[in-house]
Amino acid sequence: MRGCSRVRGLSLPSPTHELTFRGQKFSLKRDDLIHPVIGGNKARKLFFLFDYPKHIHTLVSFGSLHSNAMAALSFIAKERGWHFRYYAKLDQKTLAAPQGNLAYALENGMELRNIARLEQEWQIAKNLHSATLYQDGTLFVPEGARCAEAEIGIALLAKEIEEWAKDCKLEAVNIFLPSGTGTTALFLSKALAHTPHRVYTVPCVGDANYLQEQFLALSPDVSSHPTILEPPRKFRFGRLYRELYAIWHELKKNTGVTFDLLYDPVAFLTLLNTDKLSDKPLLYIHQGGLMGNPTMIARYKQKFGRI
Ligand SMILES: *Cc1c(COP(=O)(O)O)cnc(C)c1O
Numbered sequence: 001m002r003g004c005s006r007v008r009g010l011s012l013p014s015p016t017h018e019l020t021f022r023g024q025k026f027s028l029k030r031d032d033l034i035h036p037v038i039g040g041n042k043a044r045k046l047f048f049l050f051d052y053p054k055h056i057h058t059l060v061s062f063g064s065l066h067s068n069a070m071a072a073l074s075f076i077a078k079e080r081g082w083h084f085r086y087y088a089k090l091d092q093k094t095l096a097a098p099q100g101n102l103a104y105a106l107e108n109g110m111e112l113r114n115i116a117r118l119e120q121e122w123q124i125a126k127n128l129h130s131a132t133l134y135q136d137g138t139l140f141v142p143e144g145a146r147c148a149e150a151e152i153g154i155a156l157l158a159k160e161i162e163e164w165a166k167d168c169k170l171e172a173v174n175i176f177l178p179s180g181t182g183t184t185a186l187f188l189s190k191a192l193a194h195t196p197h198r199v200y201t202v203p204c205v206g207d208a209n210y211l212q213e214q215f216l217a218l219s220p221d222v223s224s225h226p227t228i229l230e231p232p233r234k235f236r237f238g239r240l241y242r243e244l245y246a247i248w249h250e251l252k253k254n255t256g257v258t259f260d261l262l263y264d265p266v267a268f269l270t271l272l273n274t275d276k277l278s279d280k281p282l283l284y285i286h287q288g289g290l291m292g293n294p295t296m297i298a299r300y301k302q303k304f305g306r307i
Pocket of ligand 1: 289
């Protein structure tokens with residue numbers, strides 16, 4: 001991809017692999033391989049930071065202490081020589097023995113502040129805020145990088161998919177990816193709206209109505225929104241379910257690919273329970289998130305033992 005080589009450490013375009021799961025062939029876009037640590041959709045959504053038009057000395061964000069976005073922001077800040085400040089609920093037990101994303105972000109020099117200070121210091125309603133803010137060299141990025149600028153990196157993903165489909169002589173594909181804030185699915189769908197490719201997603205945080213609202217907040221044009229599929233049953237985000245752990249293991253064993261434990265298991269259960277995607281070849285996007293797995297695996301082992 002033109003212009004990407006300047007982004008140190010990111011390997012683009014990401015490869016696409018052919019896999020079979022439970023007798024169904026599908027293609028897998030390996031965005032998890034973009035970078036050994038921050039690979040996945042956070043690298044895409046935060047791509048704009050590598051080429052930000054204004055001078056930055058401090059990057060600010062907020063969210064959970066386990067967040068993949070937090071780890072990705074800490075990496076980019078370190079790469080660019082910026083200070084990184086992150087507001088979170090400062091859970092002492094988690095902070096006493098940092099693991100996964102948190103351990104990584106702290107190693108990169110992340111400064112933590114209590115989330116209670118965010119609204120005082122930035123005068124924003126944290127849950128509704130979905131735009132970056134720039135003030136004298138400090139750039140604020142909303143939770144999960146839910147912001148308009150995320151479109152820049154996701155448009156590159158769309159280009160890579162279009163080129164891959166052309167090379168494989170596939171006229172139209174169904175693209176499937178699980179959603180949190182829905183930012184990735186929405187901008188991907190928007191970028192591909194003029195093509196025969198269609199984007200489908202499943203809500204993993206909140207329900208279909210919540211996801212619809214997220215889409216509308218980012219883009220009022222409903223005709224370019226992704227199609228939302230319902231999961232086969234309700235899963236609370238971050239909770240442990242035996243069937244999610246089981247399908248994650250089965251995927252790893254039968255495809256050789258390690259998926260994330262928060263989003264991908266819900267997505268694959270949804271895929272196995274729908275026939276809406278069977279009219280075209282399927283492309284699944286691996287959005288990374290593997291650094292969050294050790295904490296999830298430890299929790300699963302404690303709850304269910306080995307499967
Ligand atoms: C952040 C993340 C998502 C959700 O992405 P959104 O753009 O917020 O919908 C999905 N999968 C993984 C692995 C993630 O890290």
